[in-house]
Amino acid sequence: MLDSSQLLRFTTAGSVDDGKSTLIGRLLYDSKSIFEDQLQAIEKTSQKKGHEGVDLALFTDGLRDEREQGITIDVAYRYFTTPKRKFIIADTPGHIQYTRNMVTGASTANAAIILVDARHGVIEQTKRHSFIASLLHIPHVIVCINKMDLVDYSEEAYNKVINQFEEFSSKLLIQDIRFIPISALNGDNVVNRSANMDWYQGAPLLHTLETMHISSDINKVDSRFPVQTVLRPQSESHRDYRGYAGRVASGIFRPGDDVTIMPSGFTSKIKSIDTLNGPLKEAFAPMSVSMTLEDDIDISRGDMIVRSNNKPEASQDLDVMLCWLHNDAAKPRAKYSIRQTSNEQKAMIKEVLYKFDINTLERNKEDKELKMNDISKVKIRTTKPLMIDQYRENRTTGSIILIDDATNETVAAGMIV
Template identity: 85%
Template sequence: MLDNSQLLRFTTAGSVDDGKSTLIGRLLYDSKSIFEDQLQAIESTSKRKGHDGVDLALFTDGLKDEREQGITIDVAYRYFTTPKRKFIIADTPGHVQYTRNMVTGASTANAAIILVDARHGVIEQTKRHSFIASLLQIPHVIVCINKMDLVDYSEDVYNKVINQFEEFSSKLLIQDIRFIPISALNGDNVVNRSKNMEWYQGAPLLHTLETMHISSDINKVDARFPVQTVLRPQSESHRDYRGYAGRVASGVFRVGDEITAMPSGFTSKIKSIDTFKESIKEAYAPMSVSITLEDDIDISRGDMIVRSNNKPEPTQDVEVMLCWLHSNPSKPRAKYAIYHTSNEQKAMIKEVVYKINIEGLDRDMDNKSLSMNDISKVKIRTTKPLMVDTYRENRTTGSIILVDEMTNETVAAGMVL
């Protein structure tokens, strides 16, 4: 089991040709996180395309279409490790029509790297991506002002972009914003400090990612354990074992804690907490464990074990910020399957309150249809109560997805308000 403080998930976002894929390539290349055969394959592709050196963007543009067109289409996940930390990168597309892909890639991120072209400054796509980062409650945002080599490594240009971003971001809910001037192509301030920007006194990007404090990002107060399955081994050594298996969504559970099973309201105490290898005294997010109770109460998949003195409010009426993911628009009062943690119910979109115009961050109160990439505030009614927290308090128990029951395709993802 990974200690969460060791694993940092971050997403990259920026407009088309701001250099996201090149930045990740540089990060992997300079931190020596690329296998020899990968490097050889990309060197030969770069030569075939007529490049002088290695085309760093090819490290992440995994789809054939992406390599041929030179753009990012889907979310590309990459994994790398340094002595200080393990990383998962979600390289998300810059094009407007792939906004939903950014929402998907950013939903589990601890940090977002937003690239800004030093020559163009803060543009509409920068605002769009920053707004989505704020909406998804990504705790840390690093604004990388890229292509500094093309503005002669000018401190004035760097400060001008900072002022532009700060003026815009004052409307957003982002706890921690940092700025780094870089040249992804030349490697300035990515892994190694830049000799061309002595005026910049901060750390390079990799050091910032390695030392960023993320252990406080998880909600440690509200103990939530969505039950995924009930374990009844029926083996000789575990004749009477009845364990409730799942992943701790937030908070801490200890042996002896008084718990309540939701939505039934039955109470008991934790008898044991078991992992695959051993029994442990306490479990915390995001550990996967099996919990046994002192009393034999009725709990099944979709129920939630919580501490008795800290319970979520079961509700059938949920207000969410919804990102529409599907190419087919929503139908008025259509029925969908709603998935919340391990709980599956039927639901209906009762009302579209407003849509967000991401260009100006204003609200469109008149247009009530939901099309692909739209972000809207909606009211949803479910057939049975869901045990939700607000997304701001708990990103796991505050998120839902809607699925078309006919096709089994995911049509929308939402954040509980």
């Protein structure tokens, strides 16, 4: 029996009309995870639209604009629980111009469900979403080959898609890939096993999600504590208190640990680790705490407290895999704000090393223009050092975003390599 409190975050992705919203609706409907009033509202809307049964896609298309246009245009988060596990779903759009939303939805996911239309097979968006899943180091990918009812539940059609996907995915860094033939519309192999595909011996999708092993993506080895603010209470009883507050990004801290403050390089020992409920014997990610040190050191927001025997790199020059998110192309050598943990600095994209061709995964070193949805390796220069780890080692200290100073819009998300 699994711990019912164990939470699985998964993202869904696929091309337009591959049936993502219908699949999520089917998961919620067949697992009885829908409130009665929600169900009644959806039934009424389905009748107004002239549907014979319940339009399952309406369970995720929650915004009126989305319904009127007939498309899903943002990342829709849905929560549901079964007796075995709790789930958070990030439903991302299939349109090419919204690939950036896939990056947002997938950034904290334990698993990705990638839908493929059994009639069309692996297409550019399938490759794009699989590549992003690989880039973000999502450990589990479930390829749901949907609309099997439209290919007469053909095992041959199913195997054809598997061969296409395996040929492409052999170049990706994904630990675990599983294939499930489904019909989201009819419910085949979603929650219940399909009587129409007795040739498929695997588990249906929900059972796969319920029993999938979740390994924590939190780095437990490298101790990193980005300082968010300095606490100096004005009360008489705490007049001499000077605490450094923030959230532990990774690793474990204990009173008495030898620590180094970066980027200054000053050293000290942890005197205490405090919370509203009192002192702690240890703090670990993702706990929010306040630390006091035995020495009075000038520390401010953006600094990082680390174990002295295990330090991150402090650098102003970063190699980054960058996903460009904005409608406007990147301006050559334009200045942006870069944010990483609690650190914010000015930064400039010094050089575009290459862009990825999503279809072939080949590197294009000639095209240097960054446009929306482009994925490329770039060199970034910051005004002051950032304390960094590689993304594959530490998701928190290895990720950055770029912000346009003029509009305050996020223009890119990146992984330090």
